[in-house]
Amino acid sequence: MNQNGDNPMRGRKLPELKPGMYRKIGMGVAAAIVLIFLGSSSFYTVQEQERAAILTFGKYTNETSAGLHFKWPYPIQQVITVPAELTQRIHIGYRQEKDGSVAVEDEAMMITGDENIVSADAVVQWKISNIRDYLYNIDDPDKFLRNSASSSIRAVIGSEKLDYAITDGKTVIQDKVRVLLVDLQKKYNTGIQIIDIKFQDIEPPSGQVEEAFREVTNAREEKNTKINNAKKYENDIIPKARGEAQALLEKAEGEKKSRILNAQGDVAQFNAIFAEYSNNKSVTESRLILETLETIMPNAKIFITNSNSDTVNYLPLNELMRSASDNSPAPSAAAPPASAAPQGGDAQ
Numbered sequence: 001m002n003q004n005g006d007n008p009m010r011g012r013k014l015p016e017l018k019p020g021m022y023r024k025i026g027m028g029v030a031a032a033i034v035l036i037f038l039g040s041s042s043f044y045t046v047q048e049q050e051r052a053a054i055l056t057f058g059k060y061t062n063e064t065s066a067g068l069h070f071k072w073p074y075p076i077q078q079v080i081t082v083p084a085e086l087t088q089r090i091h092i093g094y095r096q097e098k099d100g101s102v103a104v105e106d107e108a109m110m111i112t113g114d115e116n117i118v119s120a121d122a123v124v125q126w127k128i129s130n131i132r133d134y135l136y137n138i139d140d141p142d143k144f145l146r147n148s149a150s151s152s153i154r155a156v157i158g159s160e161k162l163d164y165a166i167t168d169g170k171t172v173i174q175d176k177v178r179v180l181l182v183d184l185q186k187k188y189n190t191g192i193q194i195i196d197i198k199f200q201d202i203e204p205p206s207g208q209v210e211e212a213f214r215e216v217t218n219a220r221e222e223k224n225t226k227i228n229n230a231k232k233y234e235n236d237i238i239p240k241a242r243g244e245a246q247a248l249l250e251k252a253e254g255e256k257k258s259r260i261l262n263a264q265g266d267v268a269q270f271n272a273i274f275a276e277y278s279n280n281k282s283v284t285e286s287r288l289i290l291e292t293l294e295t296i297m298p299n300a301k302i303f304i305t306n307s308n309s310d311t312v313n314y315l316p317l318n319e320l321m322r323s324a325s326d327n328s329p330a331p332s333a334a335a336p337p338a339s340a341a342p343q344g345g346d347a348q
Contacts (some may be wrong), residue, residue, distance in 0.1 A: 043070055044079050051084035053131045060132050080135065084128040087195060090142065092149050093121035094200075109205070110154045116162035121200040124149050124181070126192050133191030145192060152180035157202075166202050167220060174199055 046052045046066045054062040054071060055078040066085075071077040093108030094101045108119045126145060128134050138144045156176045157165055165173060178197045185192045204212075277284040 042073050043068060045069075046081060049083050049086040050081045051131055052079050052081045053135060054079060060136070063131050082128055082131055082134065084131055087125055087127050090124050090126070090146055090149065091121070092124065092146065092153060093119070107150055110157055112157055112162040112165055113159050114161045117205055118157060118162055118165055118202060119205055120153055120157060120202045122149070122153060122177075122197055123200065124197045125195040127195060128191060129193035130189075130191035133189045135191075137189050137191065141190065141192065144188075144190060148184045149177075149181055149197070152177045152184065155180060162204070163216070166204065167217060170199055170202055173202070
């Protein structure tokens, strides 16, 4: 625009294009759009926890793992990605929300084998093991898995008693439910792998029933505690008693052997004395009498006399023994000669 306010382009005509140029420009723009579309639809990315199923004209033909991949543009090939490498969870009997867990009574309430009502909450961990079966054999995988898990739980708890289900049978019930749930997935070829199932709670409905069963549970725990204490006391007392009994047995065995040896010694001594007695009965008899008198009357004085004659023949043994101990010459006592010693007389 100049100083007078006139537009210098005014009055000029646009250059005229040759015939067919607009058509070529349109075709070029269309071709560019097609190329951009084909390029954007021919490459796809699979995330770390995903796997992709490749459908060629709607039919499953291949699958790919994480990374950047090429495919034929739509509608020749189509890609469906699923979180096959991710362990997923479903909740039975409750739902996990931001504010906390919300109970779902229709799923949680079930009847036991003894016709009691129990509330069971569980978590099922699973992942996709076969993409083709997962996509084509079941219409709604989440719904199928929830229904199959709920039916498995009801089947197992329906065959157990309430008392067993809420106390000692929780682990056993978990294992049985897992086996049933795995069999259902195999039977229908769902492509779902059951990793684990864990019960959060198995308990009676809230109210008076829950309070009554809580008292029963507390009483059972107290019973188990007392049983454990009794077993501990038993394990402490019995080994001690066995040790004391063994000590008494060994002591008795030692005393037995001692008495046997003493008795054998006495028998040997008796046999030796009897052999001497058999050789010379009168001398052995007199010696035994003297030894016995010396034992029962250690301080008594011993006199040996011969009562066969009127003359008392006296043998001063005490003086002889005393003089022998003092190393002094023997006293000259009126002792009879050796030939006059008493033979076979009475010894008093």
